[in-house]
Amino acid sequence: MTLLPHSSFSWMVWICLFTGLFCLGIFLGSQYVFLPSLIHEDDSPLYSSGLQDQNFYESAYAQAKWHEEKNAVQSALAAHHLLVAHKIAETFYTIGNEDVHTIVLISPNHFSVGRSFAQISLGNWQTPYGILETDEGAVVELLSKNTELAQEEEAFAKEHGIAALTPFIKKSFPNAKLVPIIVHDNLTLEQATILGTTIAQTLPNALLIGSADMSHYLPEYIAAFHDEVTLTALAHGDCRGCELETDSNALLRILFAFNKEHGSQVWHPLYRGSSILMGATNDPEDNTSHILGYFTSGPPENGTFMSLTMIGDIMLDRSVRTEMEEHGYDYPWQNMERFLSGTHTVIGNHEGTVGDWERKNAHEAPYPFVFPIEADEVLSLYVDVVSLANNHTDDYGKEATTSTQETLTSLGIKWFGTYNDAAPRLDMEVGNTSVSFVGFNQFQSSWKTLVAQIEEASAENLFVIAYPHWGTEYARVPDTSQQYLASLMVEAGADLIVGGHPHVTQGAEMIDDVPVFYSMGNFIFDQPMPETDKGYAVGVLREKNNLSLWILPYRIIEKQPTPVSDQEAAKIFEELADLSSEPLRDVMMQGKITTVFNP
Incomplete structure (x- = not known):
């Protein structure tokens, strides 16, 4: 083997070093490499x-x-x-x-x-x-x-x-x-x-x-x-x-x-x-x-500006509780911090009681759920408002229900609806918009109270969002009772309807220009059927009279909701399009519905 002279070898080292640094700078065009100060x-x-x-x-x-x-x-x-x-x-x-x-x-x-x-x-x-x-x-x-x-x-x-x-x-x-x-x-x-x-x-x-x-x-x-x-x-x-x-x-x-x-x-x-x-x-x-x-120079845009992230059923008992006790109470939320940021308010369905009540067997019907207060303390970091209008709010009786309401309030979590009544509704400012949230548990509440709550809020010129707990569990298509109730809510003055309870996702339709999402599916749950591990949030943006609704899919993996890839999201959009009414299918394929809100 022939050796290069020392000077030639040094020269080649410098050339390689310079070339490497130059290429590194180009390769790291989106990165940051600093020289010493x-x-x-x-x-x-x-x-x-x-x-x-x-x-x-x-x-x-x-x-x-x-x-x-x-x-x-x-x-x-x-x-x-x-x-x-x-x-x-x-x-x-x-x-x-x-x-x-x-x-x-x-x-x-x-x-x-x-x-x-x-x-x-x-x-x-x-x-x-x-x-x-x-x-x-x-x-x-x-x-x-x-x-x-x-x-x-x-x-x-x-x-x-x-x-x-x-x-x-x-x-x-x-x-x-x-x-x-x-x-x-x-x-x-x-x-x-x-x-x-x-x-x-x-x-x-x-x-x-x-x-x-x-x-x-x-x-x-x-x-x-x-x-x-x-x-x-x-x-x-x-x-x-x-x-x-x-x-x-x-x-x-x-x-x-x-x-x-x-x-x-x-x-x-x-x-x-x-x-x-x-x-x-x-x-x-x-x-x-x-x-x-x-x-x-000049003034900003004026008019309505509000944004929301709406999520489905949150259940923090059973095997979800086991995971939290082993890995920390933030365990279910670890993959969703940025997903749930970026809007004025996050709303979900609180599927259970809170407190240190003596636990019943949550693995057998009627599946009574109770969450440790530490779990709701973490929930308060991610969710601002919850619906209590569901079939598990009263699992531990009236005293536990009242205690749950008081605990949520003490944690800064606003709530609306109850196990057996659409009242109370929740009126609040979201951005610069007056919004009324109305909950409804189809299995206990009277539809007449629901209609009255919506009519009253609509008469006060509030933007009315109905969050019904309805439908048949595990059914991918809304049943006739959901469609009937949706029509009643629209006629009463609801501006947006986003539902839950079936534990699986359902499609959407427009009723007299009012968007209806029948079921977002689970958000945090532990059911064993694969179809219950898929859900979507609804991103809501109202700017002046323009209402944009974004479908935001995720999967529950080991009790943790997790954003899916864009490729998987496209497949979910296609699936939801097939489950939605004919006029909405093309826009559902894009994962976004845009409509004009007429107050």
């Missing part, structure tokens, strides 16, 4: 924008389309996931301005580094277009005016939410200096609002950019619903109390407050997509969605 000539930290070179960004800008905007841009929302570098470039190409001298860039604190919930830096960033300097005067002034802010440089060294956008800022805002801020989601609504207002008042000529990706780790059919709620919130200038399924609610609250103070609340969306839609992955665990756009 250095010291700028003024002794401030010098951070790296990453390994991507100027060609990477020039290629992104070459794919960008320019969107003409005659009004001054006051703020923007951009992704930091470099998988969509061309869309980030398009956003910056559209909003870029040589006359802007200060950019406030806000990112989530992805790694929870540091002590404060809001942190600011005096560092600078090395980018392929040169060093992006920090506006030291603006940083010092903000520190003096907001006690929540703290200078914590260690939090910025590897924060890709800041670093990823610095090359775009340096290229599109060549005369701007940076005010970098990162926030933790523990920042309260009040704190975020004060910070956003303070930034607007202290730096009236600054342009604020929120660096945030949207939905994470979910199939596209769920991410699309959550992003639709987020897009509506952006257009309305506020989420009105909901927790959006995004990188950072704190960041968006700061953005909303900044825009409100500036009077710049007109939202211009440029792009909505996801890793799955781009073909970058088929694995929901790797999915990230993206929303990019900007705001100009």
Whole structure:
């Protein structure tokens, strides 16, 4: 074997190393690789924008389309996931301005580094277009005016939410200096609002950019619903109390407050997509969605905005209880945290009593269920409202029923309906909409009370959602009693009907323009039949008079509801379409019903 001379060998090592690093930068286009922090000539930290070179960004800008905007841009929302570098470039190409001298860039604190919930830096960033300097005067002034802010440089060294956008800022805002801020989601609504207002008042000529990706780790059919709620919130200038399924609610609250103070609340969306839609992955665990756009002067959209996630039967006894006692009371919910976030309110059916009552045999008819209070304490973290209008609420008698109602109230869980009555209904604000929830247990309650409750709520101009417990167990097709009751509820003034009890899914139909979902199936249950392990939630979004209803399938695997893949969801949509009325079959295949609500 012939050996290479030492100098030739060294040269080849350097070539291989350089080539490897270059390829790594291209391969990791959607990832973040950082060089060590250095010291700028003024002794401030010098951070790296990453390994991507100027060609990477020039290629992104070459794919960008320019969107003409005659009004001054006051703020923007951009992704930091470099998988969509061309869309980030398009956003910056559209909003870029040589006359802007200060950019406030806000990112989530992805790694929870540091002590404060809001942190600011005096560092600078090395980018392929040169060093992006920090506006030291603006940083010092903000520190003096907001006690929540703290200078914590260690939090910025590897924060890709800041670093990823610095090359775009340096290229599109060549005369701007940076005010970098990162926030933790523990920042309260009040704190975020004060910070956003303070930034607007202290730096009236600054342009604020929120660096945030949207939905994470979910199939596209769920991410699309959550992003639709987020897009509506952006257009309305506020989420009105909901927790959006995004990188950072704190960041968006700061953005909303900044825009409100500036009077710049007109939202211009440029792009909505996801890793799955781009073909970058088929694995929901790797999915990230993206929303990019900007705001100009003017008021936000006004009118109705509310969003809900409605789920089916929740049973926390029997073998579900055994699993919780072994693995923790959060066990049934572990795969649904992000699935159940992203809307104003989550509603489910509470299929049992709560408390330390002496347990009966729940494995034999009539299957009396009792849940430990610890299970409902965890439930309260995921579900806001429950129906008690079902055939198991009274399993342990009147005293236990009253105790259950009191326990739910003490846990902050609102409830409606009872074992033998559609009253009381629950009237509450969801977003900015007055909603009335009416429950009905077909097997004990009087339909006359049901109709009266709906008529009263409708007469008060409330958006009436009926949640009946009805039908034949394990039947995939609604029986005649369900169809008759549905017609009565529509005639009485119900605006939406979503049912449960059969333990399997049933289809949907429209009755006089009112959507009726006959059965969502189980949400948390332990029945052995395979058909009872499949269910769907209904995502509800009302924006002005437009009502969108999203079908969100899942499977129960080892007592844990779990989102299905987009491929399996498509099969479930097809199955539900076959079970639905003829006029709805095409839209059910798409997993979404859109209708116009006529108050």
